[in-house]
Amino acid sequence: ALWFVKPDPAWALFALAGVALANFGFEMAVVFYNAMLPGLTTPGRMGRLSGWAWGLGYAGGLSCLAVALIGFALPDQPWFGLTKAGGENIRATAVLTALWMAAFALPVFVWTPDSSAAPRPFGRAVVEGLVTLWATLKHLREHRAALRFLLARMIYTDGLNTLFAFGGIYAAGTFGMDFTEIIAFGIAINVTAGLGAAGFGWVDDRFGPRLTILIALAGLFLLGAALLVAEGKIAFWALATPMGLFVGPAQAASRTFMAHLAPKGVETEMFGLYALSGKATAFVGPLALGWAAVAWDSQRAGMATILAFFVVGGAMLWGLKDPRPAPAA
DSSP: OGGGOOSSGGGHHHHHHHHHHHHHHHHHHHHHHHHTHHHHSOGGGHHHHHHHHHHHHHHHHHHHHHHHIIIIISOSSOGGGOOSGGGHHHHHHHHHHHHHHHHHHHHHHHHSOOSOSSOOOHHHHHHHHHHHHHHHHHTGGGOHHHHHHHHHHHHHHHHHHHHHHHHHHHHHHHHOOOHHHHHHHHHHHHHHHHHHHHHHHHHHHHHOHHHHHHHHHHHHHHHHHHHHHOOSHHHHHHHHHHHHHHHHHHHHHHHHHHHHHSOTTOHHHHHHHHHHHTTTTTTHHHHHHHHHHHHHTOHHHHHHHHHHHHHHHHHHHHTSOOOSOOOOO
16 A cells, blocks of 8 residues: 555655554564464474574565665666656555565465364454453463563563664764665674574574573673774674674564463463563653663663663563473473
C-alpha cells in the first residue's frame, strides 16, 4: 500500500496507517514463528537453530537493502522504467520489501510442520485461545523463572532498542560522520551481528542461553563504555563494529531461553508475553537517554544510560538457572 503514498504531507496519515498495519502483521507473525522453535529441533540444538536463523535474518535484510540501493535508491535510472519523479524509486522499495517477505516466508508454509493435524473452526479457535491465554496469565506467578526472565529481557531489550535507534545519531553528532558513513556503519554492524548470532549458537547449546546472554551483555557494556570516552572516527569504527558480535547473540539466545522455559502446550502464549516484554516499555530507553543528554548537555551522557539497562537486565538474569532440561540418565 505504501507504493501509493506520494511525497506530499496530505499522504502522511495514509503512510502512517500502512506502516502501522505492516508492523502489526510482522509482530504478530513473529510470535507464532518463535513459538515454532521447540517443535523444529531437539533441546540440545535449539541454540544453533535460533542463532543460525537470526544470522540468516541479518543476511536477508542486508541483501534486500543491497537490492533496494542498487536497483532503486542510488541509480540515475532505476529499474523497471521507474523514475525519481514523485519518489517512484523510493516507493518501489516498499513493494520490494513486501515481495521479499512473501517469497522467503513460503518455505515456512510449505515445509515446516504445523502443531495441529485437525484445524479448529475460526470462532472456536478464538474462544479457546482466549480461555488458554487467561489461564496462562492467572497462573503466571507459578512460572516465576519465566516471569523473572521476561522482566530481565524487557530491561536489556530497552537498552538494545535504544542503541539501535540512537547509534547513528551518536555517530553523526559526536564523531562527525556523514550520511554515507552512517549507512556504511549500519551495514557493517549488521554483518557482525549476523556473524555473532550464528557463531554464538554453538555457545548457546554448549553452555546454555543464560550464560550466552550474560556474555553478550558484558561485551556490549565493555565496548559501549569504551565508546563513551573514545575520540575520532577510527576509534569509533574499532569499538562500535565489534558490538554487533554481541547484539545478535543477545537476541537469538533470548529466544532460546524462552523456548526452554515455556511450558509445553502454551508456547505461543508465552511468546506473546515475550513479544510484549520487548515492546511495552520501549519508550523508557529513549526517554532516559534524552533526559540525560539534556541534563548534562552531552550525547555521551545520554548514551551512558544504555549501559545501565545492560547492567540491570544482566543482574536480574544472573540469579536464574540454566533453563535447559537435564540430560537423560
